[in-house]
Amino acid sequence: MNLVERILARASGRSSVSPDDVVFAKVDRAMLHDVSGPGVIKVFERIAGQGIPTDRLWDPDRVWVAEDHFVPSAEKISAENIARLSEFTSRYGIKNHFRYGMGQYGICHTISHEEAMVMPGDVYVGGDSHTNTTGALGAFACGLGHTDMAYVLLNGQIWFKVPETMYFRLNGRLPSHVMAKDFILKIIGDIGTDGGAYRTMQFGGTGIEEMSLEGRLTLCNMTTEAGAKNGIVRPDQKTVAYLEERMSGAGREAAKVSLGRGGADYSEPDGADSDYAAVYEYEASELEPVVAEPFSPENTRPVSEAPSVELDKSYIGSCTGAKYEDLEAAARILKGRKVRIRTEVLPAAISIYRRAMESGLLKIFLDAGAMVGPPTCGACCGAHMGVLGKDEVCISTTNRNFPGRMGHVESRTYLASPMVAAASAITGRITDPREIVHAA
Amino acid sequence: MEPFRTVRSVATPLDKINVDTDQIVPKQFLKLVQRSGFGKYLFYDWRYESVEGGSGGASVVPRPDFVLNHPRYKGSAILVTGENFGCGSSREHAVWALADYGFRAVIAPSFADIFYNNCFKNGVLPVTLERGEVRDMLKFGGDIEVDLKAGEVRMYSPGSTAGPSHVARFEMEPHRRTVLLEGLDEIAQTLKYEKKISEFERKSGLAESAIPSLPPDKPLRA
Numbered sequence: 001m002n003l004v005e006r007i008l009a010r011a012s013g014r015s016s017v018s019p020d021d022v023v024f025a026k027v028d029r030a031m032l033h034d035v036s037g038p039g040v041i042k043v044f045e046r047i048a049g050q051g052i053p054t055d056r057l058w059d060p061d062r063v064w065v066a067e068d069h070f071v072p073s074a075e076k077i078s079a080e081n082i083a084r085l086s087e088f089t090s091r092y093g094i095k096n097h098f099r100y101g102m103g104q105y106g107i108c109h110t111i112s113h114e115e116a117m118v119m120p121g122d123v124y125v126g127g128d129s130h131t132n133t134t135g136a137l138g139a140f141a142c143g144l145g146h147t148d149m150a151y152v153l154l155n156g157q158i159w160f161k162v163p164e165t166m167y168f169r170l171n172g173r174l175p176s177h178v179m180a181k182d183f184i185l186k187i188i189g190d191i192g193t194d195g196g197a198y199r200t201m202q203f204g205g206t207g208i209e210e211m212s213l214e215g216r217l218t219l220c221n222m223t224t225e226a227g228a229k230n231g232i233v234r235p236d237q238k239t240v241a242y243l244e245e246r247m248s249g250a251g252r253e254a255a256k257v258s259l260g261r262g263g264a265d266y267s268e269p270d271g272a273d274s275d276y277a278a279v280y281e282y283e284a285s286e287l288e289p290v291v292a293e294p295f296s297p298e299n300t301r302p303v304s305e306a307p308s309v310e311l312d313k314s315y316i317g318s319c320t321g322a323k324y325e326d327l328e329a330a331a332r333i334l335k336g337r338k339v340r341i342r343t344e345v346l347p348a349a350i351s352i353y354r355r356a357m358e359s360g361l362l363k364i365f366l367d368a369g370a371m372v373g374p375p376t377c378g379a380c381c382g383a384h385m386g387v388l389g390k391d392e393v394c395i396s397t398t399n400r401n402f403p404g405r406m407g408h409v410e411s412r413t414y415l416a417s418p419m420v421a422a423a424s425a426i427t428g429r430i431t432d433p434r435e436i437v438h439a440a
Numbered sequence: 441m442e443p444f445r446t447v448r449s450v451a452t453p454l455d456k457i458n459v460d461t462d463q464i465v466p467k468q469f470l471k472l473v474q475r476s477g478f479g480k481y482l483f484y485d486w487r488y489e490s491v492e493g494g495s496g497g498a499s500v501v502p503r504p505d506f507v508l509n510h511p512r513y514k515g516s517a518i519l520v521t522g523e524n525f526g527c528g529s530s531r532e533h534a535v536w537a538l539a540d541y542g543f544r545a546v547i548a549p550s551f552a553d554i555f556y557n558n559c560f561k562n563g564v565l566p567v568t569l570e571r572g573e574v575r576d577m578l579k580f581g582g583d584i585e586v587d588l589k590a591g592e593v594r595m596y597s598p599g600s601t602a603g604p605s606h607v608a609r610f611e612m613e614p615h616r617r618t619v620l621l622e623g624l625d626e627i628a629q630t631l632k633y634e635k636k637i638s639e640f641e642r643k644s645g646l647a648e649s650a651i652p653s654l655p656p657d658k659p660l661r662a
Contacts, residue, residue, distance in 0.1 A: 035470045039532055047627055070471060077471040126453060129530040129554060143554055146532040147561035151627050193458055194524040198553050227527060227552055296458060381529070382467050402460045409485040 028122035036127025038053040039146035058156035064096035068110035074384035096157030106349025106375040107289035109133035109319035120235035134214035138235025172284035180215035181417035189300030196228030225297040314425035317346035319378040321397020333422035340428040343370035448585035460528030479540035506513035526555025
């Protein structure tokens with residue numbers, strides 16, 4: 001069995017599972033946010049009307065709640081939703097509710113790793129399609145709709161069809177100007193936005209072993225754009241160190257992070273190619289900065305071949321592109337330079353914001369002329385705080401560029417890495433970071 | 441939920457691939473949580489355009505070139521569309537909007553996973569057919585009949601009183617077919633088996649899971 005099969009076998013109490021088996025799996029962690037939370041509350045109200053008891057959750061300590069899409073409250077309806085969310089968490093005794101303006105908060109997928117909410121080998125579900133992100137910690141992580149989430153909250157289980165696994169092997173370390181974002185855009189361009197439909201996308205090989213946890217998170221985040229059920233990376237000592245550091249940072253008891261559950265060791269090397277439905281090989285040295293043109297993440301091409309487009313804005317934010325290392329990479333390019341177009345930087349969680357402040361990154365951004373905003377899904381989902389108007393063109397570190405995703409249906413978004421977004425902020429057109437660094 | 445009955449109507453052709461849930465219901469309506477009334481927001485940005493009137497004060501008018509606004513498709517209960525329908529955000533509002541608008545079935549060569557699952561929770565039947573057959577239906581002007589019990593989609597040529605001009609077959613997992621045909625609520629249905637599930641858990645040792653819970657009093661980072 002491969003990694004996902006082993007996790008799903010463990011969670012469903014079976015000795016083995018194969019692709020297409022339908023299993024009833026125990027859920028280890030579940031997450032709601034300010035869009036799926038009110039949706040789930042609505043489902044609760046409906047089924048309560050049918051006489052199904054909704055007075056307690058299966059385990060409130062395994063459920064956590066984020067406020068991210070419409071915060072800081074964009075207008076009065078979102079403010080009311082936040083109030084509903086607070087009522088919900090206090091009514092059901094959910095203690096892990098990350099409230100904006102009260103210490104740590106941020107985009108749910110970022111909180112999942114910054115606060116070590118998910119452990120290797122977990123089955124983790126969330127009311128958001130980018131729940132796939134957290135598979136980078138070695139968990140089976142996927143998104144569910146509101147009704148399915150309501151079911152999980154009441155029962156702690158859900159059925160899955162065991163997905164086939166596509167294995168993406170990265171040989172060698174990524175060049176310094178190429179980021180995980182470039183790699184995943186390249187993959188989506190190769191397999192298409194439904195290329196991973198109902199499959200697992202697993203990443204491995206020497207390039208992934210060398211890659212930081214944050215790079216791995218970027219890869220798994222955008223498996224959603226390939227239609228995948230989930231993305232996953234085998235957990236290793238880096239995963240352990242990353243999680244242990246965050247647990248003690250959060251004032252939690254310094255627990256040892258385990259690489260296994262119930263006797264399993266999920267850090268065992270990825271098996272033979274025959275364990276996977278398909279294997280794709282990539283040479284890191286051949287990769288280069290990539291953009292996805294409007295209006296699909298699969299419309300990729302190398303930045304070196306990108307059209308000369310006048311940009312209106314550079315957006316460095318979201319669970320995909322505003323982790324600490326993303327900001328650090330953008331700051332390396334922006335340091336000592338000035339932006340030519342509107343540039344927004346929104347760290348994805350308060351913990352990242354704080355680190356960026358302490359290490360001086362925020363000063364670099366401000367000196368360059370960029371603005372720094374609070375953690376929020378914000379304009380990534382076109383909600384608020386920097387949405388695009390008609391005909392506006394944006395280069396963005398986010399994950400989707402469907403029509404109207406970031407605002408007006410006739411605005412245009414180019415998806416890129418934080419380095420490309422930063423380099424483009426300086427020139428006002430889509431720019432390879434090497435152009436900036438070499439010019440210095 | 442209402443049981444799924446055979447639906448026959450003119451089919452609305454939406455000839456686009458990768459229609460994402462943000463096109464089905466744009467994000468500005470996600471804040472609303474009532475499940476009824478979402479139909480008016482269905483395909484909002486394609487269906488309406490704003491006319492000048494200042495920011496916030498702009499009013500919207502239907503775009504005459506968008507298929508839903510064509511009088512011919514008024515009252516249609518079947519949507520025919522391209523590959524990977526419902527990709528993107530997991531928002532269940534997308535299915536709420538389709539159902540509230542009156543669509544009982546969506547026919548496409550493929551669907552995005554979370555959207556596909558959400559359909560069954562809301563009495564909407566997603567039908568997967570061969571790409572070639574879907575292409576024919578996109579160009580077809582007549583009535584289409586979706587019969588879940590028989591697993592058939594029938595095409596009736598306009599004006600003809602004869603039988604169907606073409607019959608396409610589709611498959612559906614038995615459990616999901618039952619859920620729709622009997623109008624069962626998946627939550628209610630699974631809860632019927634609660635006793636069996638607990639018994640299974642006891643036997644398999646799952647009930648005494650060794651997985652630790654999150655510490656209940658984890659302080660938030662200052």
